[in-house]
Amino acid sequence: MAESPQAMTEDDLKAWIAGTIQDSVDHIDDEVSPVRASSFRYYLGSPFSDSGDSPTEEDGRSQVVSRDVHDAVHSILPSLMRVFFSHEKACEFVPRGPEDVAGAAQATELVNWMMEQSNAYSVFADAMKDCLIKGEGIIKCWHEITYDIQTRELMGLDELQIGMFVQEGFEVTQSEEIEGQPGLYNVVLTRRIPRGETRLECLPPEEFLINRTATSLEDAKLIAHRQLLRVGDLVELGYPYETIIQYKGYEDDFRSNEEWNLRHPNWREEDDTDADPANRLVQYVESYVRVDADGDGVPELRRICTIGNAHQILMNEPADSHPFILIRKDPLPHTWRGMSLYDELADVQRIKSAVMRNMLDSLSLSTRPRISYLESAVDWEDLANDEVGALIPMRSAGAIQMLEMPFVGAAAFPLLQYLDEIKEQRTGISRASQGLDAEALQSTTAIAVSATQKSAQARLELIARNIAE
Helix, strand or coil, rough: CCCCCCCCCCHHHHHHHHHHHHHHHHHHHHHHHHHHHHHHHHCCCHHHCCCHHHCCCCCCCCCCCCCHHHHHHHHHHHHHHHHHHCCCCCCCCCCCCCHCCCCCHHHHHHHHHHHHHHCCCHHHHHHHHHHHHHEEEEEEEEEEEEEEEEEEEEEEHHHHHHHHHHHCEEEEEEEEEECCCCCCCEEEEEEEEEEEEEEEEEEEHEEEEEECCCCCCCCCCCCEEEEEEEEHHHHCCCCCHHHHHHHHHCCCHHCHHHHHHHHHHCHHHHHHHHHHHHHHHEEEEEEEEEEECCCCCCCCEEEEEEECCEEEEEEEEEEECCCCEEEEECCCCCCEEEEEHHHHHHHHHHHHHHHHHHHCCCCCHCCCCCEEEECCCCHHHHHCCCEEEECCCCCCCEEEEEECCCCCHHHHHHHHHHHHHHHHHHCCCCCCCCCCCCCHCCCCCCHHHHHHHHHHHHHHHHHHHHHHH
16 A cells, blocks of 8 residues: 655654755765865965875975966956946846836846845856856855844833833843832843845855755755854844754864865864854754655745754745755756866866976976085085085095086977867867967968957857856
8 A cells, every 4th residue: 555645743854854964965075075175276276285186296396386277267257257247237127018118127127226235246256256166156145134133221110111112122031120119120121123135145165055866956855055153143033042052063064074174274163162152153054945844745845944963943934946046157967066167177287287397397407407526525515505606615626516407398398388279179268369369360360360259259158158047
């Protein structure tokens, strides 16, 4: 007999959401974040030993790192920002009929005004840079309600006066009758004033969670935003202080994430034991999940907020949609991830770095050759003095001999040029397409130059269209 669906109990839902979140955390922390952390190191030009890649750095040898990923990002990013933000209106609503003209114009003005208020330029610039470096940029857009908490400590009030404050929205959190003055009280009054605003934020990629089998945001079983918030921030969101302190937990896997540690190299464990409890950090996960909580056999979208490493549920409510926007320059089919410039250029950066290091080592050996000397005929202190014109006394002729090394790095220049050509073919960005290669532009026909520029523009237009989607 087929099993009929049943409504989840509170314990069942808690166990389900904790297990689903933890599986998504394992997916991001163990499989996705290490690759993105490596891509960020390549963008920064960090030593390859930090990522465990070859060539590793050796003492006494050149440790130069080619910056191909960095250069490609900053070649593409200005063109993308110009596509989206070079006009007065970042977006415009098109009416479908005469009756929609006024509404479309009003919606256009409202959305563009809200983008100005939410600092959309900086948010999208960060998201596009994340997209180019790491493959995905995540933007969160939502309407947030916070509470401004007002506190009044008043003395000598009677019940009528206290009642007037209560009518204005104050709550009596502490009351003490004045000794010797019946009917008069010293009180502490608190009022919570709700304040709503539309927020736009570029999420650090490691704060975004999604279940490992998702192919898009639309079919994902779980999409979540995990973050570290202060206890006081959660109180402002409307959660009871006692509940937060009870379930906040003291150990988090969040800060073992490689991306997070790369962005916070100066973090200390003392940050979790602040003397002021309101400033202590709590892991807060806002999840949008598709779950059949009511037992009708159809998963519904719900917003479930949890805190601590045990994922204690603070809020569980139905949701119409999720607030996340995922942008990718080159979406990979049948998965939520995208290709980054790191994926396209990591091997080029490693090879160019190895070639440049060998060239510089060869140049160094040819300009400052090694010296062989007769130990009993030359004092080491005199030989180690590399000042120009310094004298080296010898106790026998021929005690010092220069080991001449010819410079052989010139043979590597064609290889570097070939690697640059591969880089241009993969990214579509070349010096000629940017109008920077004067020699190529002067010796090439106008038709060929135009074709080169249009080819690069087509690649940028494709990236812009993928982001716009």
